[in-house]
Amino acid sequence: MTVAELAAGLRAGSYSSEELTRHYLDRIARFDAVLNSFITVVPERALEQARNADRRLKRGEAGPLTGIPIAHKDIFCTRGLKTSCGSRMLDDFVAPYDATVVSKMDQAGLVVLGKTNMDEFAMGSSNENSWYGPVRNPWDTALVPGGSSGGSAAAVAAGLCAAATGTDTGGSIRQPAALCGLTGLKPTYGRVSRYGMVAFASSLDQAGVLTHSAEDAAAMLQVMAGFDLRDSTSADEPVPDYSVGLAGSLEGLKIGLPKEYFGEGLDGAIAHSIRQAIDEFRSLGATLVEISLPNTALAIPTYYVVAPAECSSNLARYDGVRFGYRCEAPQDLEDLYQRSRSEALGSEVKRRILIGTYALSAGYYDAYYLKAQQIRRLISEDFRQAFAQVDVIMGPTTPSTAFAIGEKAKDPVTMYLSDIYTIAVNLAGLPGMSIPVAPVSGRPVGLQIVGNYFREAQLLNVAHRLQQATGWHLKHPGDYWA
DSSP states (O other), X not given: OOHHHHHHHHHHTSSOHHHHHHHHXXXXXXXXXXXXXXXXXXXXXXXXXXXXXXXXXXXXXOOTTTTOEEEEETTBOOTTSBOOTTOGGGTTOBOSSOOHHHHHHHHTTOEEEEEEOOSGGGOOSSSOOOTTOOOOBTTBTTBOOOSSSHHHHHHHHTTSSSEEEEEESSSTTHHHHHHHTOEEEEOOTTSBOOTTBOOSSTTTOEEEEEESSHHHHHHHHHHHBSOOTTOTTOOOOOOOOTTTTTTOOOTTOEEEEEGGGGSTTSOHXXXXXXXHHHHHHHHTTOEEEEEOOTTGGGHHHHHHHHHHHXXXXXXXXXXXXXXXXXXXXXSSHHHHXXXXXXXXXXXXXXXXXXXXXXXXXXXXXXXIIIHHHHHHHHHHHHHHHHHTTOSEEEEESOSSSOOXXXXXXXXXXXXXXXXXXXXXXXXXXXXXXXXXXXXXXXEEEEEEEEESTTXXXXXXXXXXXXXXXXXXXXXXXXXXXX
16 A cells, blocks of 8 residues: 555554554564665554554544654664664664654654665665665565665565655665665755755755655655755755645646667666656657757766765764774774774775765865866756756666676676766756656666756656556565565
8 A cells, every 4th residue: 555545544544553553563574584674673662653643643633644654764863763874883873863854754743663774874776785784676685676775665665664765865766766666756955954864975965755656755755845944955945735736737748858868778678668658648748859968978977076075074974983883992093093994884985985085185176076066067057958948857767677686796887877867866956756667577667757946746746647647656576565
């Protein structure tokens, strides 16, 4: 059942939030030993929240999502619970406060089942970079679920929670949504507060959601969105009612198809599935326009200068002194720093710190970091010009379906190419989402929809209309939904 269906059942008294929560906790106990989608499960806390939700429902004081069991990616600070970011560095860190996203969910009466696994500090495209081991894709446990929000994606896809939060720095919600057959939404940069969300790359990170449907994503975003004085990058923009226009007509909608997204490197079967979905929009009244985003090829090299530079700065705080892992018996301060970081950080995190520190160092700043920021502006300008012609932009979310665990682990550059279609959206700060379309050889495929700034309502409307017309989002991994 979708979040919308579950919420209707709670309001009708078909079941209680406590019954629903026990159902999901039972499923986690049954299935997660194989999937490894959760780092922390909190049954007692979840059941107490569920009982509180039931009391609110009984008194008629409940909101639209009160009593719905969800999970948070383990990058959101949760007061009194471990917040590890998938790293040994924070394995024993218990957050003293709630992230804004967490507190908003609590105020709305949602039930938190636990914290989901992720690539260490959100650095990865496969969820193989976690201190707690790789997450497995429910469609085929030999495959990756995508990353870095792979734990959230796997948990929702397998029915271990109704929905989950995620973060997207270069595709980390949309890519796992595509590989696990889900709806994944990355809002406009600044639409959702980053307060209490552990930083990887501050100018790129954005919180979002993984759900089964666009209708569910709209309901979740309604709770999460809004201005936050505690986040200096939060946008003071009005928040519309995302559910009101979901069923609106697409007559006259102009869809841009970037020629760069359908060329070399895209699997032919995926291209066919994407075009099949786009043809559905034509039957719903939309028109297709070929466009060009000429700087697309520069998105990955630009991202892998900007993101590591910001990562190098943000992760400097993990030094073994104030919080987090500390090495045994350090000989002096330098040894404390060196061994604490060497022992507690994984290889991908170290790689990005080194790249970022190099790019920011004297003599290289202008050649690398400054140049990357200039190209970032050109990428944003490409989108600005495109949106002068079209309403939304569509294309594949990923160049291939889910790949085998270990297949790309020793080839970072090939792994980075998994995000070739998603990264530019983060560099420009635009909203984007991935929705399921016709699968290829039994593996999910995602259609990416990109909108103009703060036009999440339009994206959700477009996605919802396709889901009403096709039902591709209703396909689930059989082993978990039989």
